[in-house]
Amino acid sequence: xxxxxxxxxxxxxxxxxxxxxxxxxxxxxxxxxxxxxxxxxxxxxxxxxxxxxxxxxxxxxxxxxxxxxxxxxxxxxxxxxxxxxxxxxxxxxxxxxxxxxxxxxxxxxxxxxxxxxxxxxxxxxxxxxxxxxxxxxxxxxxxxxxxxxxxxxxxxxxxxxxxxxxxxxxxxxxxxxxxxxxxxxxxxxxxxxxxxxxxxxxxxxxxxxxxxxxxxxxxxxxxxxxxxxxxxxxxxxxxxxxxxxxxxxxxxxxxxxxxxxxxxxxxxxxxxxxxxxxxxxxxxxxxxxxxxxxxxxxxxxxxxxxxxxxxxxxxxxxxxxxxxxxxxxxxxxxxxxxxxxxxxxxxxxxxxxxxxxxxxxxxxxxxxxxxxx
Amino acid sequence: xxxxxxxxxxxxxxxxxxxxxxxxxxxxxxxxxxxxxxxxxxxxxxxxxxxxxxxxxxxxxxxxxxxxxxxxxxxxxxxxxxxxxxxxxxxxxxxxxxxxxxxxxxxxxxxxxxxxxxxxxxxxxxxxxxxxxxxxxxxxxxxxxxxxxxxxxxxxxxxxxxxxxxxxxxxxxxxxxxxxxxxxxxxxxxxxxxxxxxxxxxxxxxxxxxxxxxxxxxxxxxxxxxxxxxxxxxxxxxxxxxxxxxxxxxxxxxxxxxxxxxxxxxxxxxxxxxxxxxxxxxxxxxxxxxxxxxxxxxxxxxxxxxxxxxxxxxxxxxxxxxxxxxxxxxxxxxxxxxxxxxxxxxxxxxxxxxxxxxxxxxxxxxxxxxxxxxxxxxxxxxxxxxxxxxxxxxxxxxxxxxxxxxxxxxxxxxxxxxxxxxxxxxxxxxxxxxxxxxxxxxxxxxxxxxxxxxxxxxxxxxxxxxxxxxxxxxxxxxxxxxxxxxxxxxxxxxxxxxxxxxxxxxxxxxxxxxxxxxxxxxxxxxxxxxxxxxxxxxxxxxxxxxxxxxxxxxxxxxxxxxxxxxxxxxxxxxxxxxxxxxxxxxxxxxxxx
Ligand SMILES: Nc1ncnc2c1ncn2[C@@H]1O[C@H](COP(=O)(O)OP(=O)(O)OP(=O)(O)O)[C@@H](O)[C@H]1O
Ligand SMILES: [Mg+2]
Numbered sequence: 001x002x003x004x005x006x007x008x009x010x011x012x013x014x015x016x017x018x019x020x021x022x023x024x025x026x027x028x029x030x031x032x033x034x035x036x037x038x039x040x041x042x043x044x045x046x047x048x049x050x051x052x053x054x055x056x057x058x059x060x061x062x063x064x065x066x067x068x069x070x071x072x073x074x075x076x077x078x079x080x081x082x083x084x085x086x087x088x089x090x091x092x093x094x095x096x097x098x099x100x101x102x103x104x105x106x107x108x109x110x111x112x113x114x115x116x117x118x119x120x121x122x123x124x125x126x127x128x129x130x131x132x133x134x135x136x137x138x139x140x141x142x143x144x145x146x147x148x149x150x151x152x153x154x155x156x157x158x159x160x161x162x163x164x165x166x167x168x169x170x171x172x173x174x175x176x177x178x179x180x181x182x183x184x185x186x187x188x189x190x191x192x193x194x195x196x197x198x199x200x201x202x203x204x205x206x207x208x209x210x211x212x213x214x215x216x217x218x219x220x221x222x223x224x225x226x227x228x229x230x231x232x233x234x235x236x237x238x239x240x241x242x243x244x245x246x247x248x249x250x251x252x253x254x255x256x257x258x259x260x261x262x263x264x265x266x267x268x269x270x271x272x273x274x275x276x277x278x279x280x281x282x283x284x285x286x287x288x289x290x291x292x293x294x295x296x297x298x299x300x301x302x303x304x305x306x307x308x309x310x311x312x313x314x315x316x317x318x319x320x321x322x323x324x325x326x327x328x329x330x331x332x333x334x335x336x337x338x339x340x341x342x343x344x345x346x347x348x349x350x351x352x353x354x355x356x357x358x359x360x361x362x363x364x365x366x367x368x369x370x371x372x373x
Numbered sequence: 374x375x376x377x378x379x380x381x382x383x384x385x386x387x388x389x390x391x392x393x394x395x396x397x398x399x400x401x402x403x404x405x406x407x408x409x410x411x412x413x414x415x416x417x418x419x420x421x422x423x424x425x426x427x428x429x430x431x432x433x434x435x436x437x438x439x440x441x442x443x444x445x446x447x448x449x450x451x452x453x454x455x456x457x458x459x460x461x462x463x464x465x466x467x468x469x470x471x472x473x474x475x476x477x478x479x480x481x482x483x484x485x486x487x488x489x490x491x492x493x494x495x496x497x498x499x500x501x502x503x504x505x506x507x508x509x510x511x512x513x514x515x516x517x518x519x520x521x522x523x524x525x526x527x528x529x530x531x532x533x534x535x536x537x538x539x540x541x542x543x544x545x546x547x548x549x550x551x552x553x554x555x556x557x558x559x560x561x562x563x564x565x566x567x568x569x570x571x572x573x574x575x576x577x578x579x580x581x582x583x584x585x586x587x588x589x590x591x592x593x594x595x596x597x598x599x600x601x602x603x604x605x606x607x608x609x610x611x612x613x614x615x616x617x618x619x620x621x622x623x624x625x626x627x628x629x630x631x632x633x634x635x636x637x638x639x640x641x642x643x644x645x646x647x648x649x650x651x652x653x654x655x656x657x658x659x660x661x662x663x664x665x666x667x668x669x670x671x672x673x674x675x676x677x678x679x680x681x682x683x684x685x686x687x688x689x690x691x692x693x694x695x696x697x698x699x700x701x702x703x704x705x706x707x708x709x710x711x712x713x714x715x716x717x718x719x720x721x722x723x724x725x726x727x728x729x730x731x732x733x734x735x736x737x738x739x740x741x742x743x744x745x746x747x748x749x750x751x752x753x754x755x756x757x758x759x760x761x762x763x764x765x766x767x768x769x770x771x772x773x774x775x776x777x778x779x780x781x782x783x784x785x786x787x788x789x790x791x792x793x794x795x796x797x798x799x800x801x802x803x804x805x806x807x808x809x810x811x812x813x814x815x816x817x818x819x820x821x822x823x824x825x826x827x828x829x830x831x832x833x834x835x836x837x838x839x840x841x842x843x844x845x846x847x848x849x850x851x852x853x854x855x856x857x858x859x860x861x862x863x864x865x866x867x868x869x870x871x872x873x874x875x876x877x878x879x880x881x882x883x884x885x886x887x888x889x890x891x892x893x894x895x896x897x898x899x900x901x902x903x904x905x906x907x908x909x910x911x912x913x914x915x916x917x918x919x920x921x922x923x924x925x926x927x928x929x930x931x932x933x934x935x936x937x938x939x940x941x942x943x944x945x946x947x948x949x950x951x952x953x954x955x956x957x958x959x960x961x962x963x964x965x966x
Binding site for chain 2: 069070071090091092093094096097098100102104106107108117118121122165166169175
């Protein structure tokens with residue numbers, strides 16, 4: 001942690017340090033049991049990178065975060081920061097700050113005292129503490145509330161205090177455990193940008209936990225999708241969405257149509273499949289070559305709908321629900337046995353297909369994705 | 374309003390705070406707690422009736438007696454005694470003694486209770502559960518049981534002081550012995566209070582502090598301790614008031630350390646000087662009420678614990694040897710002391726004269742159980758305690774219910790008045806009852822109540838004793854009730870009402886089952902406190918309404934320790950059986966639903 005003062009406006013990046021490395025992390029809470037809350041997680045996070053852990057409830061996200069912070073000791077595995085072993089250090093020695101879902105603002109201290117807490121603990125002189133706290137409050141537009149108690153603030157303001165408190169000590173790594181889940185939708189979107197702005201400005205490495213896939217998409221350099229203690233896939237948001245490694249990831253991130261399918265032929269990056277009596281060439285997961293039984297993923301917006309009159313499209317379906325969302329219309333369709341979802345972006349008023357109508361279906365092959373079943 | 378907000382007094386049922394909240398804790402969210410009962414709605418008939426009932430009950434139990442103490446103390450005879458507090462160094466010394474005793478007991482008791490609660494909540498050690506139960510033992514025994522046992526062990530010819538070390542020391546007679554006995558006797562409630570509070574702390578606060586780089590000690594000093602301030606205030610108040618109102622221990626253990634409570638007792642029982650007794654009682658009330666008000670002010674200031682989001686993490690376990698070793702040494706020393714003192718009581722009940730003639734005998738029990746007075750006292754006490762227990766329990770819950778869910782503007786005031794009972798020393802209540810209910814009570818010439826005190830009164834004077842029992846245990850019920858009710862999400866009650874269930878039905882079918890653990894705790898405490906109390910009721914006993922505690926008191930004063938010990942054992946067994954019965958009874962209440 002550097003102690004020199006710097007104005008928050010200064011776009012300092014510190015890409016030299018803050019490389020966090022988790023190797024084969026395992027956490028078993030109850031000794032003797034074989035229930036693994038975290039089951040062999042390895043992850044490298046580059047300095048200044050923003051990485052999000054995404055996954056269903058109970059998959060071990062909080063456990064990983066708390067292990068990095070030092071509140072849990074892993075059963076096995078290693079944890080290093082810039083090559084130094086973090087596991088030997090107590091939570092207070094680690095250059096790591098955590099923002100809690102409950103904010104955990106100290107109720108008996110004012111906003112100013114809360115924000116200055118970490119600096120005082122580091123033994124920094126009062127004058128400097130005050131300067132840095134003032135700056136932090138200023139940059140978060142919290143100055144008017146400096147002498148209030150946390151209980152006298154709104155939820156969004158409390159959230160910003162929690163953020164300021166964690167950032168003012170300039171940790172190498174910031175941890176966030178669903179920090180926005182107590183805010184309403186509009187504020188949540190605003191705070192997403194705010195957090196990202198501050199994190200970029202300070203060049204801090206960030207590990208962020210969320211349930212909310214839109215949040216993960218919007219904020220992250222890379223998303224880690226987890227399932228029961230294991231990593232399913234790591235990658236940039238676009239890759240996670242377009243090129244998921246498994247059906248679980250595809251289903252968890254965004255809405256999806258799946259077709260059980262057999263491939264006809266395949267090379268490294270694409271394959272030929274037959275659907276609705278037609279042969280399509282679609283991009284494919286490398287492992288799609290290894291097996292015959294495959295799943296074709298088609299996102300709702302990659303299905304093409306045309307009214308019965310227009311004759312393009314190899315399949316027919318019946319519209320069972322049409323929901324107008326403003327910028328798009330979401331359709332629910334029945335085609336034979338299966339239920340499908342389709343989205344049409346920015347439709348003209350007279351093009352909205354009423355419920356009960358027959359439609360013809362096609363897909364955009366280059367937007368589809370073939371993965372092992 | 375906030376005395377009970379995060380505390381949980383649950384004698385005998387350590388699991389109550391958790392179970393009380395598990396079913397219906399507040400959902401995460403940043404909204405501050407809404408006051409229930411709707412805004413701007415007029416009070417419904419039932420609420421109004423309940424409110425009037427509660428006010429009438431509090432007036433009769435506490436208000437009227439206290440007013441009568443005040444007016445009697447300022448009568449001519451009373452003033453003669455009061456005046457001496459300004460002129461005589463003896464009286465002033467007595468006042469100072471009383472306050473010093475309260476302060477020392479309060480500070481030491483709170484510190485020890487905190488140490489025990491902290492170890493219980495935050496450390497791992499062998500025998501944890503047993504230590505917890507040992508800490509609670511004094512709840513079920515009268516305080517001078519400990520005094521008698523202390524004298525036997527550490528007195529002038531004590532088994533340890535003289536028998537073991539060959540010392541003939543009067544050290545324990547006076548402040549040291551009184552502090553020791555009183556702190557130990559009244560510590561369980563303070564302990565439960567603090568334990569509930571430490572457990573209710575969101576571990577995230579401490580984790581946040583340490584992730585900001587604060588050392589363990591710094592976290593403890595700047596986060597943990599300050600957040601517990603209201604708990605310390607509550608614990609101190611309890612110990613302070615109990616210590617200064619206790620009149621029996623100073624009589625047997627005080628030596629020449631004279632205090633107000635026992636002087637009041639001597640004035641009334643020894644010299645039949647009722648106004649004099651009232652004057653002592655008035656002076657006694659001053660520090661008690663002062664501490665009460667300071668404590669409430671503190672608690673109010675320290676109660677900004679807001680509910681934001683769901684608590685996360687698990688309570689940290691303290692493992693640093695530099696802290697753990699001394700604390701555990703203290704904890705085990707305390708546990709050993711309890712075992713020693715209560716072991717002495719039990720063994721003492723089964724031998725002729727403990728330390729002098731240690732041959733086994735059942736004579737003590739024969740004396741207690743078959744002797745006329747002994748068995749009568751037992752039957753009378755149990756009967757009166759059984760009547761008082763449900764009344765006090767229900768009244769306490771009723772006050773809590775009105776304060777938390779029904780009242781808007783008057784809630785703070787009603788809570789204050791209800792809790793005031795904690796700050797009025799038992800001695801004052803007893804004298805107040807003597808003054809108020811020895812003659813029929815009339816309001817503007819209209820007869821309201823017959824004579825309640827004395828052998829010729831209705832039920833041989835038992836009504837006044839039952840009332841005194843209620844006055845001392847209602848505040849505890851109120852406090853656990855408030856703590857439990859505050860944990861219930863108001864939307865549960867609203868949901869029930871929107872499904873067409875009346876407000877009374879909602880209370881019975883939704884609220885009551887959810888506060889069941891608190892109610893059970895209140896009942897247990899009410900019974901235990903009725904069975905073991907003495908300061909108020911010692912003024913009110915009659916041949917037709919005898920008290921076990923008074924018998925024990927008499928035995929100890931006469932030096933018949935064997936009999937006193939046997940009485941104590943019997944009393945403790947009764948209280949234990951009753952607690953078990955209440956436990957089973959209230960458990961069935963739930964499974965029936
Ligand atoms: N202190 C604990 N003791 C025992 N088991 C625990 C403990 N904390 C968590 N677990 C278990 O470990 C698993 C992972 O929990 P964790 O809190 O990491 O999940 P999460 O992904 O953060 O879930 P959520 O999204 O609901 O917050 C869960 O099955 C949980 O029950
Ligand atoms: Mg979690």
